[in-house]
C-alpha cells in the first residue's frame with residue numbers, strides 16, 4: 452500500500468523542528484510500523500538525506516525503547532501494542548499518518564522522534580529496587596505469596612517503561628509508570644522492608660519532573676501492557692500510609 | 707534530587723509539622739485535599755437540594771426551613787451563630803478546593819511543556835466531563851456568587867425581600883434569563899460531579915475489582931440526582947407548579 456507520512460524532524464535538542472511529508476510506496480501489510488520507517492530511511496539514505504531518528508531495540512514489545520505518537524494516539528491505533536508490534540495492516544492504502552515524538556517537559560526531544568526519558572531512570576534510582584540485606588537467598592518457593600498478590604504484582608511488573616503513559620496524559624503525569632514500579636515491589640513480601648521509604652522517595656522524585664494525575668484514564672488505554680489505573684489509586688493510598696509511618700519512626704530505617 | 711533524598715533520610719525523624727507540610731504540598735496530597743473537600747461539597751450540595759425541595763410542600767414550609775437554619779442551636783447559642791460556623795466551614799472548604807485546583811493546574815501546565823501534539827489527540831478514555839473540570843468548576847464558582855447575590859444578599863434580584871425565601875425564589879425564576887442561567891449552571895455542576903465523584907475514589911486510593919463497578923454508578927447517580935432535583939425547582943416555577 453501507499454502512504455503519506457507527516458514526520459516531525461528536528462536536528463538536535465536545541466534546533467527548531469518541523470513536519471516533513473514523505474510518500475512511501477509499496478508498504479507491505481505485514482510490515483511493522485518500525486519496518487515501514489526503515490523503508491523510508493533506506494530511501495532517504497539512497498537520496499543522501501538524513502534518515503529519521505527513532506528509538507527501538509528489541510522490536511518484540513518487551514524493551515520499551517520504541518514509542519511514537521501516531522495520529523494522536525501513543526503507539527498507534529491498536530490497543531495494548533507497542534509501536535514495534537503494530538502492523539501496517541491496521542492502516543489502509545492512501546492513509547495520511549502523522550508521526551510525532553512523545554511530548555512532555557520532562558521528555559525533551561533529542562532528535563526527530565527520539566526523546567530523553569531519563570527522568571524515568573531518576574524515579575527508579577530513588578527506590579525501584581530491593582537492597583535490604585537478607586543473607587543468602589532462600590528457595591523461591593519457600594516464601595509464601597498469596598496468588599492474588601502475585602498476579603497483581605506481575606501485572607504491574609509488565610511495565611516496559613516506554614513512556615506512553617506520560618505521552619498520553621494531558622498533564623504529562625507519570626503516575627501510571629511510577630505506580631506500576633512501586634506496586635510490583637510493594638505487593639510482594641520481598642518488597643516490604645523498604646516499602647514506605649520507597650513509596651515516598653519514588654513519588655517525590657516523580658513529582659519533581661512530571662504533572663499530577665487528574666484521573667482521565669488515558670494512560671491505561673495507551674499502555675502497551677494495559678496496566679490498570681487501579682495501581683495509581685493504590686499508590687495514592689500507600690503514599691499516605693508511608694507518610695504516616697515515617698514520622699512515627701524512631702530513626703531506624705526499614706522497619 | 708536532593709529534596710527526595712533528604713526527605714527519606716532514615717536517620718531523620720520527621721515531626722508531624724514536617725509531615726503535614728510534605729504531604730499536603732505534594733501532588734498526591736493535594737489530590738487528597740481536593741477529594742476530601744470534594745466530599746464535603748457533595749454533602750453540602752445534597753443537603754442544599756433536599757432542603758430546597760420543601761418549596762414543593764408549601765411556601766410556609768420553605769420559609770420556616772430558612773428560619774430554622776438561622777435558629778440552629780435553639781436557645782443555647784446566639785441566633786445565626788451555628789449557621790455562621792457552618793458557613794465559614796463551607797467557605798473554607800471551597801477555598802481549599804479551589805486553591806488546590808489552581809496549584810495543581812499550574813504544575814500540570816508547566817509539566818506539559820511548550821510544544822503540543824499537532825495531530826488531533828484521539829481521546830480513548832478521557833471524557834468531556836474530565837477534560838472540562840477547570841471550566842465547569844469556574845462556571846459553578848461564578849454561579850455560586852451570582853446565586854448568593856440573587857437569593858441571599860438580594861442585590862441581583864429587584865423584588866428581593868429579606869427572609870421571604872419562597873417569594874424571592876419565585877420572583878427570580880419567573881425571569882426567563884435567570885431560569886436559563888440556573889439550568890446552565892446545574893448542567894455544569896452535573897458534569898463536574900460526574901467526573902469528580904468518580905475521580906475522588908482514585909485520589910483516595912479506593913480502587914480494585916471490589917469497588918470499580920459501583921464507583922462510576924455512584925457518580926452518575928449523584929450527578930443526575932442533583933441535576934434533576936435542583937432543576938425541578940426552576941421548572942416548577944416556570945410552569946407555575948410553584949407560584
Ligand code: FES
Pocket residue numbers: 506507508509510511512513514515516517518533534535536611
Ligand atoms: S522496540 Fe522494544 S518494545 Fe518496541
